[in-house]
Amino acid sequence: EDQVTQSPEALRLQEGESSSLNCSYTVSGLRGLFWYRQDPGKGPEFLFTLYSAGEEKEKERLKATLTKKESFLHITAPKPEDSATYLCAVQAGETSGSRLTFGEGTQLTVNP
Amino acid sequence: DGGITQSPKYLFRKEGQNVTLSCEQNLNHDAMYWYRQDPGQGLRLIYYSQIVNDFQKGDIAEGYSVSREKKESFPLTVTSAQKNPTAFYLCASSTNRQGSNQPQHFGDGTRLSIL
Numbered sequence: 001e002d003q004v005t006q007s008p009e010a011l012r013l014q015e016g017e018s019s020s021l022n023c024s025y026t027v028s029g030l031r032g033l034f035w036y037r038q039d040p041g042k043g044p045e046f047l048f049t050l051y052s053a054g055e056e057k058e059k060e061r062l063k064a065t066l067t068k069k070e071s072f073l074h075i076t077a078p079k080p081e082d083s084a085t086y087l088c089a090v091q092a093g094e095t096s097g098s099r100l101t102f103g104e105g106t107q108l109t110v111n112p
Numbered sequence: 113d114g115g116i117t118q119s120p121k122y123l124f125r126k127e128g129q130n131v132t133l134s135c136e137q138n139l140n141h142d143a144m145y146w147y148r149q150d151p152g153q154g155l156r157l158i159y160y161s162q163i164v165n166d167f168q169k170g171d172i173a174e175g176y177s178v179s180r181e182k183k184e185s186f187p188l189t190v191t192s193a194q195k196n197p198t199a200f201y202l203c204a205s206s207t208n209r210q211g212s213n214q215p216q217h218f219g220d221g222t223r224l225s226i227l
Contacts, residue, residue: 041221
């Protein structure tokens with residue numbers, strides 16, 4: 001069974017204080033790892049897809065990296081508008097089709 | 113603009129009542145999905161459909177039913193058999209078929225509560 005664990009559950013940062021969120025996964029045959037951002041009362045917004053170990057993707061203050069066991073979402077000099085819940089999900093195996101398995105998310109708060 | 117539309121935004125269910133949540137997409141995506149999100153928990157898959165007139169159970173299908181008569185639409189019915197239906201329900205779609213790995217795109221959800 002595919003498993004995804006995110007840490008920490010919650011993170012408070014001061015504006016400009018860089019940090020990282022972790023997503024550890026146990027799957028059979030990773031086909032893709034996805035990062036989403038979710039604002040309160042809204043659906044998740046797609047950020048990145050990572051396909052293989054060593055891959056990196058960047059978007060503004062966010063950078064996602066992938067190893068064989070985990071992915072990190074690095075946030076550089078965050079701003080209050082980066083406050084949200086960040087979700088990690090994996091797609092794995094040849095028989096599971098297109099379904100995703102999600103972690104429980106990290107709730108990020110950036111104080112001004 | 114292309115996207116996924118869920119309605120209603122808020123829904124209330126009485127005891128013994130079935131309710132249907134609407135999900136429509138104009139992205140020309142083949143696959144559609146329904147998830148349930150509870151406070152402090154990740155998204156859990158209820159049902160998914162990779163092609164019209166076909167769908168599969170996810171991890172928590174008991175008490176729910178779906179249909180996929182049109183490519184654009186994937187309604188979810190929460191039946192009276194679902195004893196704890198209070199949650200945030202999210203619909204998603206993607207271009208995926210078996211073996212593909214494209215991201216899923218989400219609507220803005222329906223919040224279901226019990227009266």
